[in-house]
Amino acid sequence: MYIYLKKHFSISIVLVFLISTLFYPMFADAAQVFLETAQTTMGVGQRFEVSVYVDSKEKTVNAFSGIVTLPSFIAPLTIRDGNSLVALWSNRPAISENDISFAGIIPGGWKGSRGHLFSFIADASSIGSGEINLSEINVLLNDGKGTPDSILFEVLPLNVDRTTPVVEFVKNIKDDEPPEIFKLNIGHSDGLFSGDAFVVFTAQDKGSGIDHYEILETKNKLSDETKGKWEYAKSPYRLQDQSLRSFIYVRAFDRTGNVRVSVYTPQKPKQSSSISIILTIFLLLFIIVIFFIRKIYIRNAK
Known part of the structure; x- marks a missing residue:
């Protein structure tokens, strides 16, 4: 009985050794x-x-x-x-x-x-x-x-x-710097948003870390980036204006509330309605002036 157990124990040791030798390189790496x-x-x-x-x-x-x-x-x-x-x-x-x-x-x-x-x-x-x-x-x-x-x-x-004393292990992070400057990239992909235009963005913050992003699309350039109807956003984000004629603002917030804003300026920004109205009025006035000048000229010619 002793010889039988000893024999099987020896076989087990050999098997363990062989398995360890076989798999050790894989796990070590x-x-x-x-x-x-x-x-x-x-x-x-x-x-x-x-x-x-x-x-x-x-x-x-x-x-x-x-x-x-x-x-x-x-x-x-x-x-x-x-x-x-x-x-x-x-x-x-x-x-x-x-x-x-x-x-x-x-x-x-x-x-x-x-x-x-x-x-x-x-x-x-x-x-x-x-x-x-x-x-x-x-x-x-x-x-x-x-x-x-x-x-x-x-x-x-x-x-x-309940016996171990409670001590302070967590260090407070002092972060008064905004996230780093980041870029907005416009893209299209057949496999994403059914081919619609989207914007990709990512910011880095080496202090408290990025908390969230907000986005705003507007026909006019903002004079005050704290105003407007900002929306919570994640990258990539499907753009509302598929014509790409809007200014796109993205602001990144870190976990202490510091903000960095990045903007995409359209290549052909659409004129605002107010400017269009002013130009139309000037054009009409110009036509009226030309009309009266021509009428006066014809009367004097007679």
């Missing part, structure tokens, strides 16, 4: 997405910051997406993506109940071991023990094909009790 926070055991009412990082494992990658899921005793409060390595968000990190979804790209790619994607502030709202999980994580290689990379990711264990 896999990109890693991981979470970090200052303290994993905390008291009820503690506010803390969790950061999401990526390690490309010496490969150049250019796109990231996934979902962060918090346990029921942890309440997500706000997102911080001001110092993210992501240049363009197709799905800016957003809170939906206890999930945070995200998707973004880096034109030209990125390679490194500690790339900051974003962070979020959360509140330890009640006693509990659990994990912050990652799911549907995707990292794409910058190979011109969008090849998915193999992924490794870890959960972040958390424990909330």
